[in-house]
Amino acid sequence: MGIQITPSILNADFASIGAEVARIPSADWVHVDVMDNHFVPNLTFGPTMVEAIARSTGTPLDAHLMINDPDRHAPAYVEAGAASVTFHVEAAAAPVRLAREIRSAGGRASMALKPATPVEPYEDLLPELDMLLLMTVEPGFGGQKFLDLVLPKIRRARALMDKHGVETWLQVDGGVSLETIERCAEAGADVFVAGSAVYSAEDPDAMVEKLRASAAAAQG
Numbered sequence: 001m002g003i004q005i006t007p008s009i010l011n012a013d014f015a016s017i018g019a020e021v022a023r024i025p026s027a028d029w030v031h032v033d034v035m036d037n038h039f040v041p042n043l044t045f046g047p048t049m050v051e052a053i054a055r056s057t058g059t060p061l062d063a064h065l066m067i068n069d070p071d072r073h074a075p076a077y078v079e080a081g082a083a084s085v086t087f088h089v090e091a092a093a094a095p096v097r098l099a100r101e102i103r104s105a106g107g108r109a110s111m112a113l114k115p116a117t118p119v120e121p122y123e124d125l126l127p128e129l130d131m132l133l134l135m136t137v138e139p140g141f142g143g144q145k146f147l148d149l150v151l152p153k154i155r156r157a158r159a160l161m162d163k164h165g166v167e168t169w170l171q172v173d174g175g176v177s178l179e180t181i182e183r184c185a186e187a188g189a190d191v192f193v194a195g196s197a198v199y200s201a202e203d204p205d206a207m208v209e210k211l212r213a214s215a216a217a218a219q220g
């Protein structure tokens, strides 16, 4: 599978979202941040917008649900066209059932952990997941500073994945840039969300390629 770069459109121009997505043809995924103003103090969009973005691009969508009650709402995002759906374990009532529902609806099931949520209690869930997302900022906003304190957790998550021999991808999200991506890759992450680093670059697509090269170099 190798390194994958998934630009977040949170800091893109929402008035021209189709054109903004078209600026990053080298992206492996497009990361869409769904926020409900309850689980996080910010509000973005719901399945209707995800459906419109999915129609506008051939690049698969990676929907990150920062919402309460994902048990009820997550399957709608698979129906809207997201190929991968991430729910937060802090918000899910029944994460195993939810991961299975996402998979049976045809999506890749992914679970996210906020920076202070430990990974060890969820070790046995890894085979149920296609991806584990470790947040490297507190969720809610783009453009925040990368939290180095998450690096040991990335290493521990990678060790648990190796121990269980699972194919689960390990994603990081928040403050990922040319300055921080190498540290994440060295620690064992293989899927990288980058929002402001991509959309504040003069050439967003060239930045996607630079990020990929940097992560690949760090992994050797």
Ligand SMILES: O=C(CO)[C@@H](O)[C@H](O)COP(=O)(O)O
Pocket (backbone or CB within 6 Å): 008, 010, 011, 031, 033, 064, 137, 138, 139, 140, 141, 142, 143, 144, 173, 174, 175, 176, 193, 194, 195, 196, 197
């Ligand atoms: O989920 C989130 C924020 O909660 C992220 O996807 C950010 O949108 C990433 O933006 P940068 O930190 O890369 O600017």
